Amino acid sequence: MSKFTITAKTLFGLEPILAAELEAIGATDIELLTRAVQYQGDQSLLYKSNLCLRTALRILKPIAVFDVHSEEHLYRMVREIDWSQYLTTNQTFAISGTANSRRFTHSKYIALKTKDAIADQFRDRTGIRPDVDNKDPDLWIDVRIADRTCTISLNSSGTTLAKRGYGEQRTAAPINEALAAGIILMMDWDKKSDFIDPMCGSGTFSIEAAMIAGNIPPGRLRHFNFEKWNDFDRLLWKNVRQEALDNMTEVQARIFANDEDSGVVSIAKQNARHAKVEDHIHFSANDFFETGGGKDHGIVILNPPYGERLEQADIDEFYKEIGTHLKHHFEGYEAWIISGNLEALKKVGLKTSRRIALMNGKIPCKLHKYQLYKGSRKTSAGD
Secondary structure (H helix, E strand, C coil), X not given: CCCEEEEXXXXXXXXXXXXHHHHHCCCEEEEEECCEEEEEXXXXXXXXXXXXXXXXXXXXXXXXXXXXXXXXXXHHHHHCCCHHHCCCCCCXXXXXXXXXXXXXXXXXXXXXXXXXXXXXXXXXXXXXXCCECCCCCCEEEEEEEECCEEEEXXXXXXXXXXXXXXXXXXXXXXXXXXXHHHHHHHCCCCCCCXXXXXXXXXXXXXXXXXXHXXXXXXXXXXXXXXXXXXXXXXXXXXXXXXXXXXXXXXXXXXXXXXXXXXXXXXXXXXXXXXXXXXXXXXXXXXXXXXXXXXXXXXXEEECCCCCCCCCHHHHHHHHHHHHHHHHHHCCCEEEEEEECCXXXXXXXCCCEEEEEEEEECCEEEEEEEEECCCCCCCCCCCC
């Protein structure tokens, strides 16, 4: 089976984690880019990338790369591609366009010119223009312009891979599933020690932890755009999927998802049920400040409120109380806190052993790791 270039899109800060995932599933010639990782693989690996990668957002198959200097030049170059290889007049298509260029500043116009070029090629050859469907097309085309370089790719995923198929119920400010998985993979968690999610919200951290602990493919509940491609190999896909399901293991860790709001816990429970991991997670309605670590060691992960609706003094005090509670009630644990309120994060008052810059949606965040030593080891302000 011949190899070709594949690009996996991801979130800022997760590129090394995604690269490690790709190496584990057999990718070669791995190259880190900004919010993406490029690699070589065959059709089997393209399918496996969609099914198994936890930190990828979309898997793209580039089909053309060329220099472009105007919108009309873009139109002409796109028309030179033989689109009948990928699309028929009975199928639908959609275009997503992005640009990081002084010459091309309107992504929607780039997408429009690409759409016109494809539709006009079919009209001139067959007299029929294929329809556009921006919700569920048969072929999803990705157009990216960086300075003067244009890359045309086929989006094999369709909607973002962060949509696993379980997050039907959402709480306020839910964390992206790919980001949650990436954070857990950063921890080097042994998948055996306790994993505590004491401000669980929609339950994303706990659900992703359960899937990681059981080697459960994150894409097993959803469909992908490559299943509609003209060259879709149904038998190959069946084999790739079955192999991934056969590699699932028993979840050995105890995973706890708590929240002070019982309604929020019900939402998290329902999402875990949809993800088919409810049996691996212990849910309870408890205030974080009334809980503690149940064993000598483990992981505790917090995504506390960033304080959009609170005075800074109040949110500062809240973060200070988080640090105090962690220090006295989670001895021996590793604590990880992600927050978009960088000033409040400084008030945790514990020594940070790691600081990582991430993006939660459009919010710049910091992920801090705290080693909560047992005994009398001194702690100090982290920033």
